[in-house]
Amino acid sequence: MKNIFALIVLALIFTVSVAAQDSSDHKHMDMKNTHHDMKSMDKTQQEITRNIDPKTAASIKEIVGYYLQLKDALVNDKSKDAAAAGKEIIDAFEKLDKNFLSPEQKELYVEVEEDAKEMAEHIGDNAGNIEHQREHFDMLSADIYDLVKEFGGGQTLYKIYCSMYNDKKGAIWLSESKTIKNPYYGKKMLTCGTVEEEIK
Amino acid sequence: MISKNVIKKIAHWILLSLIIIFIAIQFIRPDRSNISGQTLQTDISKTFNIPDSEFSILKNACYDCHSNNTNYPWYSNIQPVGWLLAQDIKNGKAQINFSEFGSLSRRRQISKLRGIENQIKDGTMPLPAYRLLHKQAQLTTEQKKLLINWFRETRDSISLNK
Numbered sequence: 001m002k003n004i005f006a007l008i009v010l011a012l013i014f015t016v017s018v019a020a021q022d023s024s025d026h027k028h029m030d031m032k033n034t035h036h037d038m039k040s041m042d043k044t045q046q047e048i049t050r051n052i053d054p055k056t057a058a059s060i061k062e063i064v065g066y067y068l069q070l071k072d073a074l075v076n077d078k079s080k081d082a083a084a085a086g087k088e089i090i091d092a093f094e095k096l097d098k099n100f101l102s103p104e105q106k107e108l109y110v111e112v113e114e115d116a117k118e119m120a121e122h123i124g125d126n127a128g129n130i131e132h133q134r135e136h137f138d139m140l141s142a143d144i145y146d147l148v149k150e151f152g153g154g155q156t157l158y159k160i161y162c163s164m165y166n167d168k169k170g171a172i173w174l175s176e177s178k179t180i181k182n183p184y185y186g187k188k189m190l191t192c193g194t195v196e197e198e199i200k
Numbered sequence: 201m202i203s204k205n206v207i208k209k210i211a212h213w214i215l216l217s218l219i220i221i222f223i224a225i226q227f228i229r230p231d232r233s234n235i236s237g238q239t240l241q242t243d244i245s246k247t248f249n250i251p252d253s254e255f256s257i258l259k260n261a262c263y264d265c266h267s268n269n270t271n272y273p274w275y276s277n278i279q280p281v282g283w284l285l286a287q288d289i290k291n292g293k294a295q296i297n298f299s300e301f302g303s304l305s306r307r308r309q310i311s312k313l314r315g316i317e318n319q320i321k322d323g324t325m326p327l328p329a330y331r332l333l334h335k336q337a338q339l340t341t342e343q344k345k346l347l348i349n350w351f352r353e354t355r356d357s358i359s360l361n362k
Binding site: 111112114115118119135136138139143 | 305307308310311314315318
């Protein structure tokens with residue numbers, strides 16, 4: 001009798017938890033489709049050489065800004081802040097208006113966006129699990145690197161390489177400064193890394 | 201003071217209603233249609249060269265939730281287990297679907313391969329609850345090594361900066 005009772009209670013707990021999961025699944029994702037009405041800006045030298053629309057350049061700059069926030073959060077071992085920045089990155093990607101991209105630009109952008117958004121989502125969903133966030137930051141960094149190579153970063157960026165991370169296979173990150181502060185190890189190995197490239 | 205008899209009565213009623221609820225939920229049947237019965241051209245085994253030994257581990261341990269073909273066990277007919285399973289399949293396929301792996305861009309394949317490798321390594325996959333019920337998903341150290349190496353080599357072979 002007791003056993004049956006326990007079983008049934010368990011079954012009910014399961015039921016409730018599944019129902020709860022289901023209802024949270026149905027919650028509609030908040031798709032923010034805000035369009036920034038930017039004042040027409042003068043094209044910077046970079047926009048002319050790369051032939052980037054000012055609106056696009058501004059959106060990329062925003063993505064890079066949140067990426068750098070994420071990087072700093074990981075440097076400081078702050079998992080919660082990293083998660084928040086990850087969510088901002090998703091929004092920033094969604095804000096970029098693809099209508100201002102040339103066909104070639106669009107091809108690369110869409111591919112990068114798909115992957116980067118997924119990485120950012122994992123980072124956003126894993127507050128409290130900083131190692132998991134760092135794994136995804138590795139892949140996200142490769143995406144953002146390709147993005148700024150194509151579109152420019154709106155500021156000078158440095159590609160920094162750490163040979164230790166990922167079973168000594170190495171990983172890169174982007175930084176606004178040449179001073180090495182390692183986001184993959186934080187306090188543990190703050191100064192591991194070498195500057196490989198300057199991206200203007 | 202509530203007498204012992206009253207307490208007994210209440211307990212009986214509670215038990216009875218729980219049994220009735222349990223029987224009632226059996227009639228709310230989840231979707232059990234994740235059986236396409238075919239291997240698509242986009243299946244990971246068609247996208248890359250995968251040796252039989254690695255592929256059979258992958259099929260036995262991962263394909264229930266990460267492909268278009270689930271082997272439904274008998275207890276998936278009992279609720280709420282069946283619901284949980286349907287939920288796991290839905291979530292699993294949203295993350296990675298080995299049946300359609302070939303349709304992803306190379307960049308995303310690389311990311312996925314990397315993620316899979318990490319999750320096998322740190323034991324987050326296959327899911328602990330699934331491992332409890334499926335002997336085939338309880339991977340030995342040797343099996344893990346085989347899979348991890350294959351995923352790593354495959355990722356290196358399509359690496360973007362080649």
